[in-house]
Amino acid sequence: MLEANSTPALNASGPETPAVGSASQSPMPVSAPTPLADALGASASLQLAGYRGAITAAEFSETVSEMSALLSGAGVYDLGWRGLLRCDGEDSVRWLNGMVTNSVVGLAENQGCYAFVLNAQGRIQGDLYIYRSAGALWLQTDASQLGTLAAYLERYIIMDDVVLQRAEEWTAVGVAGPHAANMLGLAGFPIPPAGAMQMENTLWKGLRVMTIGGYSPLVPRYEIWCEPKDVLEVWNALTASGAAPCGAQAVEQLRILEGTPAYSIDITGRDLPQETGQTRALHFSKGCYIGQEIVERIRSRGNVHRSFSGFLVRNNCELPKPNPRIPLLAENKSVGELSSVGFIRFRDGTERVLALGTIRREALDRKLELNAGGCAVTPASLPFDFKPSAVQP
Secondary structure, three states: OOOOOOOOOOOOOOOOOEEOOOOOOOOOOOOOEEEEEEHHHOOOEEEEEEEEEEEEEOOOOOOOHHHHHOOOOEEEEEEOOOOEEEEOOOHHHHHHHHOEEEOOOEEEEEEEEEEEEEEEOEEEEEEEEEEEEEEEEEEEEEEHHHHHHHHHHHHHOOOOOOEEEOOOOOOEEEEEEEHHHHHHHHHOOOOOOOOEEEEEEEEEEOEEEEEEEEEOOOOOEEEEOHHHHHHHHHHHHHHHHHOOOEEEEHHHHHHHHOOOOEOOOEEEEOOHHHHHHHHHHHHOOOOOOOOOOHHHHHHHHHEEEEEEEEEEOOOOOOOOOOOOOEEEOOOOEEEEEEEEEEEOOOOOOOOEEEEEEEEEEHHHHHHEEEEEEEEEEEEOOOOOOOOHOOOOO
């Protein structure tokens, strides 16, 4: 186990810090090391990189073995690149319910949901997870969009008794894989239902922690929120229980395999909610909110012109990198774009290039031949089947 870092905090502001992400990922502003990266910074072998707006560990051993742990065992990883806003006040539930696409009023204590924030034209301004616990609402999102999303929301606090502020009293680590629940139990943490977004607020070895059964389209996922000063102790307990340390490269590859879009990478301010395929973010009987009219209009028409999709890239063909967006062509015309590309190597040596992106419904319905960057690509359902034999175009 690694000991706490006694050296000064890492300098995260320099342009030399590499970014981890899909090959087509747009550059993101990087602020500072996560609390865990700070704590582990004494390790000379630790590879650090920018990910989703923060500095974190890119890789601990090798990505292929870390992916194997996430897919067939259990892996533990830094979640400090996600930040929190705390929403308090007598009007907070009513106010936030009118700002997001999912139901906040319907949240039970220690329950969470995923939601979009829209503008009046129905375009997505950000995404977030919302939890109701301990007399407050906790808004969790990537560090890269935390500031802009907070500023957008604050514009709509007018005569409301609402206080929205950055919550730095928590950081988090994640545990994922078929044996993740077992690892949590061995380390002495309560085990919430997988995928239920239900929180367990408890004391662990006298330390204040919250465990969450996170969204898990491919393998079970859990989050452990703890105070920044305690994150290394939580990390060491999980690695001692048998969870393999995993870096941001493996976390990003798992995200692509799951088919979970990321804001500012796969989702932008021009997108409409139904174009993302994330129906889990929408509630159609919750009452009024900003952008609701557009969402309802799309629902009544029953379709959208563009769809979020997975794509299989022809074997032995590498897409150009880095590239913020790779046009998707059919009949020499643009019919979409690839936004995330994963160059994934499995333990048996098999390599696959998998991508996420958007495509026009017409091209899907006509089953047109597609190419991107000179490579033949085929639409695929999400999440991808991670077995190597099942991801061949």
